[in-house]
Amino acid sequence: xxxxxxxxxxxxxxxxxxxxxxxxxxxxxxxxxxxxxxxxxxxxxxxxxxxxxxxxxxxxxxxxxxxxxxxxxxxxxxxxxxxxxxxxxxxxxxxxxxxxxxxxxxxxxxxxxxxxxxxxxxxxxxxxxxxxxxxxxxxxxxxxxxxxxxxxxxxxxxxxxxxxxxxxxxxxxxxxxxxxxxxxxxxxxxxxxxxxxxxxxxxxxxxxxxxxxxxxxxxxxxxxxxxxxxxxxxxxxxxxxxxxxxxxxxxxxxxxxxxxxxxxxxxxxxxxxxxxxxxxxxxxxxxxxxxxxxxxxxxxxxxxxxxxxxxxxxxxxxxxxxxxxxxxxxxxxxxxxxxxxxxxxxxxxxxxxxxxxxxxxxxxx
Numbered sequence: 099x100x101x102x103x104x105x106x107x108x109x110x111x112x113x114x115x116x117x118x119x120x121x122x123x124x125x126x127x128x129x130x131x132x133x134x135x136x137x138x139x140x141x142x143x144x145x146x147x148x149x150x151x152x153x154x155x156x157x158x159x160x161x162x163x164x165x166x167x168x169x170x171x172x173x174x175x176x177x178x179x180x181x182x183x184x185x186x187x188x189x190x191x192x193x194x195x196x197x198x199x200x201x202x203x204x205x206x207x208x209x210x211x212x213x214x215x216x217x218x219x220x221x222x223x224x225x226x227x228x229x230x231x232x233x234x235x236x237x238x239x240x241x242x243x244x245x246x247x248x249x250x251x252x253x254x255x256x257x258x259x260x261x262x263x264x265x266x267x268x269x270x271x272x273x274x275x276x277x278x279x280x281x282x283x284x285x286x287x288x289x290x291x292x293x294x295x296x297x298x299x300x301x302x303x304x305x306x307x308x309x310x311x312x313x314x315x316x317x318x319x320x321x322x323x324x325x326x327x328x329x330x331x332x333x334x335x336x337x338x339x340x341x342x343x344x345x346x347x348x349x350x351x352x353x354x355x356x357x358x359x360x361x362x363x364x365x366x367x368x369x370x371x372x373x374x375x376x377x378x379x380x381x382x383x384x385x386x387x388x389x390x391x392x393x394x395x396x397x398x399x400x401x402x403x404x405x406x407x408x409x410x411x412x413x414x415x416x417x418x419x420x421x422x423x424x425x426x427x428x429x430x431x432x433x434x435x436x437x438x439x440x441x442x443x444x445x446x447x448x449x450x451x452x453x454x455x456x457x458x459x460x461x462x463x
Contacts, residue, residue, distance in 0.1 A: 109127070109165065110125060110126070110127050110137065110164060110165070111125075111126055111127075111128070111164070111165050111166070111167070111252075111455065112124070112125050112161060112164040112165065112166040112167070112249065113126070113166070113167045113168075113169060113451040113452075113454045113455055114166060114167075114168055114169070114243075114451070115168065115169045115170070115171050115447070115450075115451060116168065116239070116240050116243050117170075117171040117173060117174055118173075119143060119144040119145070120141060120142075120143050120144070120447075121141065121142045121143075121144075121156070121243075122139075122140075122141050122444070122447040122448050122451060123138075123139060123140060123141075123142070123161060123448070123451070124136060124138075124139040124437075124448050124451040124452060124455070125137045125138045125139065125160075125161070125164070126434070126436075126452075126455055128455075133433065133434075133435065134433070134434050134452070134455050134456075135434075135435050135436050136434050136435065136436035136437040136452075137436065138159070138160075139437065139440060139444070139445075139448045139451075140159075140440060140444050140448070141441075141443070141444045141447050141448070142155065142156060142159070149243075149246060150246075153243075153246045153247055156247060157247070161247060162247050162248055163247070163248045163249070164247075164249055164250070165249070165250045165252055166244060166247075166249035166250065166251050166252065167251070167252050167253045167254070167255060167454045167455075167457075168240050168241075168244065168251060168253070168254045168255070169254075169255045169256065169257060169260055169450060169451055169454050170232060170236070170240070170254065170255070170256050170257065171257060171285075172257055172285070172289065172291065172305060174232055174236045174240075175230050175231060175232035175236065175256060176201075176202065176203060176230070176231045176232075177228060177229070177230055177256070177258060177303065178198055178201055178228070178229045178231065179216065179226055179227065179228055179229070180194060180197050180198060180201075180226065180227050180229060181197075181225060181226060181227075182215065182225050182226055182227045183197060183227075190213050190227070191211060191212070191213055194211065194213050194227060194229050195211060198211070198229055198231065202231055204233055208233055208234055208235075209231040209232060209233055209234065210231070210232055210233075210234055210237050211229055211230060211231040211232075212229075212230050213227050213228065213229050213230075214227065214228045214230075214259070214300070215227055215228075216228055216300070216301060217296075217299055217300075217301045218296065218297040218298075218299040218301075220297075228300065228303075230256050237254070240254070253454075253457065255454045255457065257285065257291060257450050258291060258293055258300065258303045259300060259453070260450045260451065260452075260453030260454045261281055261283055261291060261293045261450055261453055262281075262293050262295045262298075262299070262300045262453070263298075263453035263454070263456040263457060264281065264428070264430060264449075264450070264452060264453040264456070265279055265280075265281040265293065265295055265403055265428070266279075266295055266298040266456075267430075267433055267456055268403060268428070268430070268433070269295075269400075270298075271432070271433065274400055275296075275297065275298060276296060276297055277296060277397075277400035278294060278295070278296040278301070278390075278394065278397040278398065278399050278400055279294070279295060279296065279399070279400050279401055279402075279403070280292060280293065280294045280387075280390075280399055280401070280402040280403070281293050281294075281295075281402070281403045281404075281405070281428060282383065282402060282403070282404045282405070282417075283404075283405040283428065283449070283450065284308065284313060284405060284406045284407070284413075284446070285446065285447075285450070286446065286447075287308065287312075287313045287314075288307065288308055289305060289306065289307055289308060290305070290306045290308055290379075291303065291304075291305055291306070292304045292305075292306060292383070292386055294390055294394075294399070296397060301394065301397075302386075302389075302390055302393075302394075304386050306379070306382050306383070306386075308379060309375040309376075309378055309379055310375075311375065312375055312376070312379055313406065313407075313409070315375055315376065316373075316376075317373075317376045317412065317413065317416040376416075380417070380420050380421075383417070383421065384420075384421060387399065387421065387423070399423065400424070401423060401424035401425065401426065402417065402418075402421070402423050402424070402425045402426075403425075403426055403427070403428040404417060404425055404426070404427060404428060405427070405428040405446075405449060407442045407443075407445065407446050408442050410427035410428065410429075411427050414426055414427045428449075430449070430452060433452075434452050437452065
């Protein structure tokens, strides 16, 4: 997404997220070959410090006075999808603001929004828009930290588009930038974000709430259970039986709707096995892939990349067996030398920030 605050900058670039008194940051330098060398990355929590004390701590890390981009975390904004208003491009924002007013969690006058067309304009999704809406208080909060640190804020981005940039770069590295590809990133122990892109554009996104203990649990039982099915990859209830028609805010999308809402996976009752938790998550992933198959039948999915920290290979293997898809770990180290050696939790929070570095400014919103 492209937000109003844009200034020219050069040299080292800082990308941060600032949410729930937690700062995740990546400081990188672009080389002549376009590869970003990560100079440092990490996570700092404000804790009981005042903002002044916290800013001094960040200054001690060498983060003061830099060109910076800010990425909003999913809890800081709503991502909606609407039918594209039949208005000139310069009027899209104002038309979208009117159209989403009943879909927001707050009053429409209290949000800053931006819009982006679904897909690459060559498919039927060209008639839809993604709308990002963040409250003005969230925007003031992240820019307030920027002021305290004397950052020149170049752009405010969101996680889904940053994730799209990463998966698109990996697809291009494999020579398959034009093929539809998915990324499933466990952003923390509570939530995963699924994105599907092609031609460097975002076509589909969905947030999935993880069952309690999923990331620390065992998935082997679910894998063993599937071995007893003749066709374990298609043993789930068809998507029609889940949601025969989507209607959000009075707008009906039928089978073409991309569900960007958070899905609240039911808690597993006491005594239920780890395999049940895993299967609940698996059903929701399969549901999303079914929606993709039905809505974008002309663009079969080329594969899925998965990030789950140090358990990425394990989760990739399990999902590949269960889904009947090509599933591989999302490994970005070849694109970002220096992005290694940090704490596992820090790496998970910092990974999507790398995608903000790879913004393509020529994209039309």
